[in-house]
Amino acid sequence: MQATTTQIQIARLSIGRVAGAYKKFNKTPVPGIDKVGAVKWLAEQVESNHLTISEIEGAEPSTLTGVDPAIGAKVDATSSVASKAQADALNALTKVADLEQSIKTIAKVIDTEKKTVAQMGERIGAIKIDDRSLQKVVDKVIADHFGKFAKVVEDANAQTVVADLTKVRPMESRTCAEVFGIEVKDVRGNPLKVDIWNAPDAPAVDPDFIWTEPILRHLVLSDVTGENLWFGGEKGTGKSETARQFAAKTGRSFKRINFHKHTTVEEYIGAVGIEDGKTVFQPKDFLTAYASPSTVILLDEITNADPGELATLNGFLEPNAAVSFGGITHKRAPGVLVFVADNTFGSGDDSGRHAGTRMQNSALVDRFARVIPFTFLPEQFEIDAICRRSGCTKALATHVHKAITLARQKVAQAEIVDAPSIRSAIAFCRAVQVLPVRDAWESTIVARQPSESHAALQGVYEAAINPTLVESNI
Numbered sequence: 001m002q003a004t005t006t007q008i009q010i011a012r013l014s015i016g017r018v019a020g021a022y023k024k025f026n027k028t029p030v031p032g033i034d035k036v037g038a039v040k041w042l043a044e045q046v047e048s049n050h051l052t053i054s055e056i057e058g059a060e061p062s063t064l065t066g067v068d069p070a071i072g073a074k075v076d077a078t079s080s081v082a083s084k085a086q087a088d089a090l091n092a093l094t095k096v097a098d099l100e101q102s103i104k105t106i107a108k109v110i111d112t113e114k115k116t117v118a119q120m121g122e123r124i125g126a127i128k129i130d131d132r133s134l135q136k137v138v139d140k141v142i143a144d145h146f147g148k149f150a151k152v153v154e155d156a157n158a159q160t161v162v163a164d165l166t167k168v169r170p171m172e173s174r175t176c177a178e179v180f181g182i183e184v185k186d187v188r189g190n191p192l193k194v195d196i197w198n199a200p201d202a203p204a205v206d207p208d209f210i211w212t213e214p215i216l217r218h219l220v221l222s223d224v225t226g227e228n229l230w231f232g233g234e235k236g237t238g239k240s241e242t243a244r245q246f247a248a249k250t251g252r253s254f255k256r257i258n259f260h261k262h263t264t265v266e267e268y269i270g271a272v273g274i275e276d277g278k279t280v281f282q283p284k285d286f287l288t289a290y291a292s293p294s295t296v297i298l299l300d301e302i303t304n305a306d307p308g309e310l311a312t313l314n315g316f317l318e319p320n321a322a323v324s325f326g327g328i329t330h331k332r333a334p335g336v337l338v339f340v341a342d343n344t345f346g347s348g349d350d351s352g353r354h355a356g357t358r359m360q361n362s363a364l365v366d367r368f369a370r371v372i373p374f375t376f377l378p379e380q381f382e383i384d385a386i387c388r389r390s391g392c393t394k395a396l397a398t399h400v401h402k403a404i405t406l407a408r409q410k411v412a413q414a415e416i417v418d419a420p421s422i423r424s425a426i427a428f429c430r431a432v433q434v435l436p437v438r439d440a441w442e443s444t445i446v447a448r449q450p451s452e453s454h455a456a457l458q459g460v461y462e463a464a465i466n467p468t469l470v471e472s473n474i
Contacts, residue, residue, distance in 0.1 A: 006043040016061030058207040168293045170195040197251040197294040205248045208388040230340045233374030236421020239341035247296040255289035256298045259305040281326030294335040317367035390429035396473035403464035415456040437467040
C-alpha cells in the first residue's frame with residue numbers, strides 16, 4: 001500500500017515518541033509490534049480524526065517490546081512487488097532518525113575516547129593522535145550504518161520512492177486550528193491555512209508554547225507571501241521562540257544567526273577561501289539557510305551590528321531576489337522566511353537599557369513588510385507558562401507573577417533598569433526547590449540585573465515575596 005503523507009510525517013518521529021503515542025492512545029496494543037506497525041496504526045487514527053499529529057508529538061517517549069533492530073521489516077507475502085518496495089522504503093525511512101541518533105552517540109563516544117587517549121599521550125609522551133585516521137574511523141561508522149539503509153532501498157528497487165519521500169517540500173496545507181490549536185480566519189470568515197513541510201531537521205515542538213491570534217496572523221500571512229517580518233520588544237516576550245516554534249509546528253528547518261558589534265559580512269554571508277588548494281567561495285550560515293527550502297532564518301539582535309556590515313542583506317531580502325555575491329548568483333529557496341528578533345525597532349535606544357544597539361539604515365528596515373511589537377502575555381497566560389515550565393503550583397506561579405509585575409512597574413518609574421522576564425520567574429520557581437527562598441531570588445532575579453537595580457529588586461522581594469507561602473507550595 002502506498003505510504004500516506006500522514007504515515008511519512010509520523011515515521012519521522014523518534015521510535016520513543018512513536019512508542020509512547022501508541023501505548024498512550026491504543027487501548028488494546030498488539031504485543032511485539034514494531035515501529036512500522038505503530039506508525040500505520042497512529043496514521044489511521046489521525047486520518048479518521050481520532051487523533052492529531054500534535055497529540056502524538058506531545059506523548060511521553062516509551063519503548064516497543066519486540067522491535068526488530070534490523071532494517072527492512074517483513075511484509076505480507078501476498079503483497080505485490082511494487083507494494084513491497086514502498087513498504088520496505090517506508091520501513092527504512094522509519095529507521096533513519098534512530099540511525100542518525102546512534103551515529104551522534106557513537107561520534108560523542110569517539111570524541112571522548114580521543115580526549116582520553118590524548119591525555120594519556122601527554123602523560124607518557126609516546127602516543128600521538130592522528131586526526132586523519134580518526135576521521136576515517138568516524139566515516140566508516142557512518143558509512144556502515146547508512147550502508148544498511150542503502151541496501152534495503154536498493155534491494156527493494158525503491159530508489160525513486162525514497163528520493164521522492166525525502167525531498168524537502170510542502171506536504172499539505174492545514175488550518176491554524178489543526179496546527180496551533182487556535183482558529184484564525186481571514187476577513188471573509190474563511191479559516192486560514194499554513195503549509196506543512198517535511199524538513200528532517202525541523203526543531204522539536206514545545207507543547208507548552210503559548211500562541212496568540214495576533215502574532216499568528218502575521219506568520220500565516222508571511223507563509224503565503226514570503227514577506228520578511230521584524231519582531232521588536234522586551235526580552236522574555238517570546239520573539240526568538242516564536243520563530244523557532246513556527247518552524248517546528250510547520251515542519252521547517254530553523255537557523256538562528258546571532259549578531260554582535262564585531263559581526264562582518266564574511267562571518268554570516270560568506271567569503272572567498274582556499275579549499276583543496278583552489279580558491280572558492282565559501283558560504284556561511286545565512287546563505288546556506290537561504291538556499292535550503294523551507295528554512296526559517298532568524299536574524300537575532302541585528303541592531304548590535306554595524307549598519308555598514310548589514311547593507312549586503314538588502315538585496316537578499318528583496319522579493320524574488322537573485323543576488324550575485326562571491327561570483328555566484330544566489331536565489332531564495334522555496335519556503336524560506338526571514339525574521340528579525342530585536343529589543344529595538346531599528347531606531348536605536350536612548351534609554352540605556354539596550355547597550356550596544358545602533359540605529360539602522362532605513363533601507364534595511366524597509367525590507368521588512370511588517371514590524372510587530374511583542375509585549376508580555378496576558379496575566380493568566382504568563383501564570384500558565386510559569387506553571388508548565390517550572391512544574392510549580394498555580395498558587396506559587398501567581399505569587400511570583402505579582403512580584404514580577406511590581407518590578408515591571410518600577411521600570412516605568414525608572415527605579416529598575418530592566419524588568420525580570422518570565423524566564424527569570426521560571427528559574428526562580430525551579431530554584432526554590434533546592435535553594436533557600438532569598439538565595440533563589442538573589443541568583444535568578446537580582447544578580448541578573450545591573451547593580452543600580454539591585455536595591456529596588458530587594459525592595460520588591462520584601463514587599464511581594466512571602467517565603468512561607470513559597471515554601472508551602474514547593
